[in-house]
Amino acid sequence: MPTDTLAAIEASIAARSPFDRATKLRLMVAGQHVGWLPRAHADVLRGMGCVLGPEEETPSGPSVELLPGRGDFEVRSAALEALARQLAEGGHVRGWRDELFAVTPSLDAPALAVVERAAARFLGLLTFASHMNGVVRGEPTFWISRRSPSKAVDPGMWDNLVAGGMPHGSDPLATLVRECEEESGIPAALARGVQAHGCIEVLREIPEGVQWEHVYVYDLELSADFKPHNQDGEVAEHRRIGPDALLAIMSAGAMTVDATLVTLDALRRRGWLAPAGNPA
Structure with a gap:
């Protein structure tokens, strides 16, 4: 991948992540x-x-x-x-x-x-959230979602296929399983087959105050014929997308900061993105 695309993504993240x-x-x-x-x-x-x-x-x-x-x-x-x-x-x-x-x-x-x-x-x-990359099995392809324009935070922006904050009394996996059903119509039995990939810390100033969040990262491989469908009205649309188009969305700053970090993590882990400083 061109180094200028990655540089644009990193610049977008940095511009949206000040912290003094x-x-x-x-x-x-x-x-x-x-x-x-x-x-x-x-x-x-x-x-x-x-x-x-x-x-x-x-x-x-x-x-x-x-x-x-x-x-x-x-x-x-x-x-x-x-x-x-x-x-x-x-x-x-x-x-x-x-x-x-x-x-x-x-x-x-x-x-x-x-x-x-x-x-x-x-x-x-300090808050906690669970985010999931929806990956089409056998293909370098993701499912992503666009947040509803009525959302209080980041309305209309692109997000991971599933993402949600963790309420008191829940845990990362339980939060994700619930959000999978609500946001994308993924049944609990399928959602529990996710692969966990650690945690990413987000610390940045935002108009509301400060986002200090530990984001728990998951991947779920989905069959080629699976189509997500929203249940709770919080997702405006889903899109099946390849790495190049996804990188373009991220470089334009059209995806939320936390979802961008989670997506980059998946791209690197799967070898679909060269590490920073090493052009693909």
Whole structure:
């Protein structure tokens, strides 16, 4: 593949992935790092009367404690529910989901609280997602999906065949199996045959705040006659596409950042894309 195409893709990712630590505070809950809070958002929270501790300097940089002294999961969660509703009423968050995300320092750590998904990126919380490359068996071909124009985040952009955020109480595979049925009509028995390929970290500033996400990567090989069909209205269309056309979409910045990273990972693993610096 031409090196200028890969350079264009990498430039698109970089342009959409700024992150200035000087404008962020390490957000702590019960002494554990759970997010990157923009300083401007800290000002909003203080103005709303949200309980934030004083800014503290640590060896890892400035930090602030959210809900200091609230030592109970239920108490913290209730306070965050009220806060999320205040943020929504004030126009600071959009796309209310009625879905709870864990407030946690890592996937394998107990949740310290839960919060409405729509508020997670305002707070810069660490979140988790599952993404799946749909690969046509025996062909260098992918199925991809276009996000509905009504989506609150990245409307109308191209995405992996299946992608979804991980709610509290779920896990990467269970999240993926659910999303497979909802987004592409892939039955659970087929979806459980995915191959896991690790995790990609995304950390970038976005209009809502910060996307700090651990994206769990999967591939699923699909028969040549399989055709996905959306069930939940969140996908505008599916497209069966080869590497060259897919690279063109990515180089134009028409695919979400996380889906672009997941797709590049699959292309490299399958030998359909030369490693950076080594032209195909």
